[in-house]
Amino acid sequence: MRSSSRRWGDVVSRLFAFFAALFLLVSPALAEKRIALTFDDVPRGRGAFFTPDDRTTRMIAALKRAGVSQAAFFVTPGNLASADGAGGEKRVEAYVRAGHVIANHSFSHRHLSTTDTAEYIDDIDRAETWLKGRKGRRAWFRFPFLDEGRSDKVKRDAVREALKARGLRNGYVTVDGADWNLETLTAKAVQSGKSIDMAALRDLYVETMVQAAEYNEKLARQAIGRSPTHVILLHETDLAALFISDMVAGLRKAGWRIVTADQAYADPIGKVSPDVPSAQGTLTEALAWERGLPAPRWYERSAPRIADPIFANRVLKEGSASGK
Numbered sequence: 001m002r003s004s005s006r007r008w009g010d011v012v013s014r015l016f017a018f019f020a021a022l023f024l025l026v027s028p029a030l031a032e033k034r035i036a037l038t039f040d041d042v043p044r045g046r047g048a049f050f051t052p053d054d055r056t057t058r059m060i061a062a063l064k065r066a067g068v069s070q071a072a073f074f075v076t077p078g079n080l081a082s083a084d085g086a087g088g089e090k091r092v093e094a095y096v097r098a099g100h101v102i103a104n105h106s107f108s109h110r111h112l113s114t115t116d117t118a119e120y121i122d123d124i125d126r127a128e129t130w131l132k133g134r135k136g137r138r139a140w141f142r143f144p145f146l147d148e149g150r151s152d153k154v155k156r157d158a159v160r161e162a163l164k165a166r167g168l169r170n171g172y173v174t175v176d177g178a179d180w181n182l183e184t185l186t187a188k189a190v191q192s193g194k195s196i197d198m199a200a201l202r203d204l205y206v207e208t209m210v211q212a213a214e215y216n217e218k219l220a221r222q223a224i225g226r227s228p229t230h231v232i233l234l235h236e237t238d239l240a241a242l243f244i245s246d247m248v249a250g251l252r253k254a255g256w257r258i259v260t261a262d263q264a265y266a267d268p269i270g271k272v273s274p275d276v277p278s279a280q281g282t283l284t285e286a287l288a289w290e291r292g293l294p295a296p297r298w299y300e301r302s303a304p305r306i307a308d309p310i311f312a313n314r315v316l317k318e319g320s321a322s323g324k
C-alpha cells in the first residue's frame, strides 16, 4: 500500500515536471509575440462609410475599447490641402490627446525611386517643419510606399544619411497585410452599388492582418533567430475605424501582445540597415533576403492579384470557389 502510494507520488511529480518543462518550452513562443499598431497617410481622404471627422472619433474610441494605449500616426501634411483636408489638423491633435504619437510620412507622399533626391529630402523637411514642436511628435520617418530607393543605392544611401543628419530614424514596418487594398476594394464596391457582407468583410480584414503578423513572425524567427517586437503597417481607413478592435482581439487570440510604438522602435532590429538589391517593403523581408532565405519572402495577400478574388468571393459573393 505504502509503496504503491509512493509510486503514485513519483508518477505525479514526474508528470508535474514534464508539464512544467513543456510550459517553459511553449510559453516564450506565446508570450514573446509583440506588436505595435501604426497608421499611415494621416489625415486621409474619406472612404466608403464615414466623414473624416466621424472616422477619427470612431478610431479613437475603438483603440480605447481595444486597450491600445499608444499607436503611431504617420502624418502627410500635404493631405491638409486636399478636398477632405479641412479639419485635418484637429484630427491629428485628437489622436495625440488620446495618447497616441505622430511622426513624419513626408509632405506630399512621393516614391523615392522616381523622385529627385534633393526634392525628396526637401519634402521630408517640409513635413518636419509642420511636425516640429507639436505634442506627441516622434523623430521617425516612414517611407511612402515603403520605397527606400529600390535599386538606386546612391539615392538610398543619400536619404539614409539625410535622415541621420536630421536626427530622424527609419519608421520601418515588419508586418504588411495591404489593408489599403481592402479599403479600396470596399470603396469601389460601395460606389458601384454592390451589396457588401459586412460580417464577411470584418472576418476577412481580421484574418488577413493576423495572418500577415503570423507570416512575418515566422520569417523573422528564421532570419534573425528571435522574435522582434513587430510594427504593423495600417492606414487611417474606414475599415480600421470599424474593425480595429476586432483585429486586436484576433491578434490576442493568436497569442500576440499589443505594445506601444515607443516599445516597438526600441527593438534592436531597428539599428540595422539591410543591403538588398531592391530597397523597398518590410524590414522582415529585407532581413530574410539578406540572410539568404528562399523566396517568396512576403505575405501573399499583400499582392492584390491574390487578395482581390478572395475579397470578391467572400465579401461580394462573386466569382468562383477559387476565393478561399
Ligand SMILES: [Zn+2]
Residues within 6 Å of the ligand: 040, 041, 105, 109, 143, 144, 145
Ligand atoms: Zn503612405
